[in-house]
Amino acid sequence: MTEPVAGRELAPIGKARHARLALDVAIAVLLAAMVLSLLVRWPVYTLGFKLLRYQHEALFAVLCARLLFAVPWQRMAKASWREKVLLTAGGILCLAMLRQAVLFSGWNIATERTLLDQMAFGRWEAMEVRADVGDGHLLYPDPAFVERVVAEVPASTDSRILYLGDQRPFILAHQLYPRALLAPPRLQQLLIDAMGGSWQWTGIVDPLKPEESPLILPSDPKLPAIVPEWQAEVRSLIAQKKIGWVIYYDSAWPDRRFIHRIDTHAAAPVE
Amino acid sequence: MGTILPAMLYLALLFLPGIALARLLCRGEQRLPAEWWLPLSFALGLGVHAVACSLCLLILGAIPWIGIYLFHATVAVAGLWYSSARPGFPTLDGFTPLPADANRNLLRLLALVGIVFFATLYHNAITFPFTGYDGQAIWSFKAAILAHEGTVYTPTFVDPARVHYHRNYPILVPMVLAGLYRAQGAVNEPGARVILTTFFPMLVVAFFAVARRLGAAPLVAALAAVPLFSLPWRNDFGERDGGVLGSGSIDLQFGFFAFLSVACFMIYWREGRRWQWWIGAICGGLCVMTKSEGLLVVAATAFANFAQAILAPGQYTRRAVLLRAVAAPVAAIAVALPWLLVQSRLPNFYDEDYGGQLNAATIAAGIERLPVILQVTGADAARVWKWNYIWVVFAALMPFAAAGWLRRKDFFLDACLLPWMAACIFVYTISPLNLAFHLSTSSARLMSQMAPLVVLRILAFFLERLTPR
Numbered sequence: 001m002t003e004p005v006a007g008r009e010l011a012p013i014g015k016a017r018h019a020r021l022a023l024d025v026a027i028a029v030l031l032a033a034m035v036l037s038l039l040v041r042w043p044v045y046t047l048g049f050k051l052l053r054y055q056h057e058a059l060f061a062v063l064c065a066r067l068l069f070a071v072p073w074q075r076m077a078k079a080s081w082r083e084k085v086l087l088t089a090g091g092i093l094c095l096a097m098l099r100q101a102v103l104f105s106g107w108n109i110a111t112e113r114t115l116l117d118q119m120a121f122g123r124w125e126a127m128e129v130r131a132d133v134g135d136g137h138l139l140y141p142d143p144a145f146v147e148r149v150v151a152e153v154p155a156s157t158d159s160r161i162l163y164l165g166d167q168r169p170f171i172l173a174h175q176l177y178p179r180a181l182l183a184p185p186r187l188q189q190l191l192i193d194a195m196g197g198s199w200q201w202t203g204i205v206d207p208l209k210p211e212e213s214p215l216i217l218p219s220d221p222k223l224p225a226i227v228p229e230w231q232a233e234v235r236s237l238i239a240q241k242k243i244g245w246v247i248y249y250d251s252a253w254p255d256r257r258f259i260h261r262i263d264t265h266a267a268a269p270v271e
Numbered sequence: 272m273g274t275i276l277p278a279m280l281y282l283a284l285l286f287l288p289g290i291a292l293a294r295l296l297c298r299g300e301q302r303l304p305a306e307w308w309l310p311l312s313f314a315l316g317l318g319v320h321a322v323a324c325s326l327c328l329l330i331l332g333a334i335p336w337i338g339i340y341l342f343h344a345t346v347a348v349a350g351l352w353y354s355s356a357r358p359g360f361p362t363l364d365g366f367t368p369l370p371a372d373a374n375r376n377l378l379r380l381l382a383l384v385g386i387v388f389f390a391t392l393y394h395n396a397i398t399f400p401f402t403g404y405d406g407q408a409i410w411s412f413k414a415a416i417l418a419h420e421g422t423v424y425t426p427t428f429v430d431p432a433r434v435h436y437h438r439n440y441p442i443l444v445p446m447v448l449a450g451l452y453r454a455q456g457a458v459n460e461p462g463a464r465v466i467l468t469t470f471f472p473m474l475v476v477a478f479f480a481v482a483r484r485l486g487a488a489p490l491v492a493a494l495a496a497v498p499l500f501s502l503p504w505r506n507d508f509g510e511r512d513g514g515v516l517g518s519g520s521i522d523l524q525f526g527f528f529a530f531l532s533v534a535c536f537m538i539y540w541r542e543g544r545r546w547q548w549w550i551g552a553i554c555g556g557l558c559v560m561t562k563s564e565g566l567l568v569v570a571a572t573a574f575a576n577f578a579q580a581i582l583a584p585g586q587y588t589r590r591a592v593l594l595r596a597v598a599a600p601v602a603a604i605a606v607a608l609p610w611l612l613v614q615s616r617l618p619n620f621y622d623e624d625y626g627g628q629l630n631a632a633t634i635a636a637g638i639e640r641l642p643v644i645l646q647v648t649g650a651d652a653a654r655v656w657k658w659n660y661i662w663v664v665f666a667a668l669m670p671f672a673a674a675g676w677l678r679r680k681d682f683f684l685d686a687c688l689l690p691w692m693a694a695c696i697f698v699y700t701i702s703p704l705n706l707a708f709h710l711s712t713s714s715a716r717l718m719s720q721m722a723p724l725v726v727l728r729i730l731a732f733f734l735e736r737l738t739p740r
Contacts, residue, residue, distance in 0.1 A: 024377065070490055090733045093664060100655060173412065174401075
C-alpha cells in the first residue's frame, strides 16, 4: 500500500516549457531595460546609440525565438502545400514587420526627449525646431521667441501686431488670440513683394536701435521709395491706433529680432 | 494635473453618451467586450458632441456650452437607463479573456509593450507643444475661437485679415477641443493633446477587435497590429517636429473614424448585424465632419457597398442589399448634414477648391502630372523604414487578391481602398497648388489615413485563405 502523498504532485515541466518561460523572462527584462532607457536615456548618454540599436535587435531576436513556440507546427504538418506556403509567407512577413516596428518605433521612442531632458532644459528648448530657411517646408519662429512675445504683449491690448519675419506667423496668431491680433497678412505680403520677395532686412532695420526703426516711423525717408503702398497703409493704421506693436523675426540672425511697441517707442530687444 | 485631470474628466463626459449609444445601437448582441465598446463609445461620444454643436451653430448661430454639457449628461443617463431597463441590450464586459494556452504570457508581454508605447505617446503629447501648421493654425486656433466666442459666425473666424485660413474646413476636432477649453475657461493645449492622442489607442483596440472578428487568433491579431505602432511617426509633421500625435495633425484621428467606417461595413457584409451597418454609416458621417477627405471615404464605402450588393449579396435578396447600399451614404450624409449646412454659410478658401478646378482643360493638363505623382508617392510608400512593409506587401498582394475578385470573394476592402487611392491621385492632378509642395506636405498624411486599413487588408488576405468560413 502506498503512502498518501500530501498535496498535489507537480506536473512535469518539459524542456519546451522551460525554454518558453526563459524567453518570456528575457523579453520582460529587455522591455524593462527599454523603459529605463526611455526614462533616463542612459544608453544614449553614456554608451552611445549603438547600444540602443543592439538592445532593439536583441529584443527582436528573443521575440522571434519565442514566436517559434507559438507556431502551430502540428497544423503545419497536416496542412496542404498551398497552406504551408501561405503560413510560411505570413510568418516571414510577420517577423519582418515586427523587426521594422521594434527598430523604428523603439528608436523613435528612445530618442524622444524625455521628462528629465525637459526638466533640465525647459519645455521649448527640449524641442528641436528647425528654423532653416528655404527648404520648402512650413516654417515657424523659434518657440522661445514666441513665448517671449506672448509674455511681452500685455493681455489688455487690443491693438494689432505687425509681424515681419522670415517664418510663418501662425504660431503667433494662435498664441496671442484673443489678447491681440496680427495685422492683416496683406501688409506683410506687400512688404515682402516690395523687397523682391527677399527676407534680407539688413539696412532697413537697425536692431541695435529699434526705436529708430525706419519700418514704423512715419517720418522715415526711406519708406516712400521702398514700399509706398505699405507705408501709406501702415501710417493709416498707426494713425487709427490699429498697429500697436511691430515684431521682427530673423531666423538667421537672432540678435536682430525685436519686439517693438509703437505708442511709446519703447523697444524690447529679445536676444 | 491642472491640465491633465480636466482633460480626463472631459473625456469621460464624451465617453458616457457614447457608451449609452453603443449599447442602444448594438441591441441583439449578447455582450459587448471592451475591445468593441471602447472605440465605439469614443467615436459615438465625439459624434454626439460634434452633431450637437453643429445643430446649435445651425439653429442658434452659437454654441451654448452649458447646454451642450447638459445634453451629454442627458443622453448618457437616458440611454443607459433605457438600455438597462429593457432586455435585449448587450452588457458591457471587460476585454475578451486570453486563451489558456502556451501563448498567454506572450500576449501579456505584447500588451505590456502596447501599454508602454501608449504611455510614451501620452508623455510626448503632454510635454511637447503644438508645432505643426494644422495644430497651430487650424485646429487649436479654431478651438480657441469657438471656446472664446462660441460661434463660427465671427470676424475672427471668417476674416482673412486675422491670419486664419481654411475657414470652411470641417471642425469636428476643434469642436471637441473647444468643449475642453470652454469648460476650463482657458486654452489647455496639453489637455487637447491628450484628447488627440487618445484616438491612437482606440484605433489599435478597434483594429484588434476587427481582426478577431475576422477570425484571427488573439496572437495573430496582436502581431498584425504591430505595424500600426510606428504610425504616429509616419507623418511629415510628426517626423519633423518630433511631436508625433501631439503636433496637432489630425490624420490619424481621421484614420480612426475611417477605419471604423470601412471595417464595420466590411464585417457587416460577412455577419449582417444591423449595428455594424449603423456604425459604418455614422463613422462615415464623422469622417465628413473631421476632414475634407471624409467625402472620399463616404464615396469609397458607397462604391464598395454597391459592388458587394451587386456581386455578392450573400443570403439576402438583391433588392434588400441594394436598399442598404443606397441608404449607407444617405445615412452618413444625414449625420454630417448639420455641419454641411453650417459649412455652406462659411466663406470658401480657394487654394484647395478642387471642385472649382474640375474642367476639361485642368484634367487634360493634370494627366501630364500623373507620372510624377505616381513616382513620388510610390517612392515614399516603398520606404520601408518609414512605412514598414505594409505598402510593398499590399502592392505585391494585389494581383493575387484580384483572383479573389473574380470568385466574388474578399473584395470589399479592395473596392473601398483602390477607388479612395485613385481619387487622391486624381485630386493631385487637378490641384491648383504647386505639385512638389502639395505632395511633400500631404502624401504621407493621406497614406497614414489609409495605413490601418491596408494592414487589415493584408491580414484579411491571409485569413481568407487559411480560415474556413
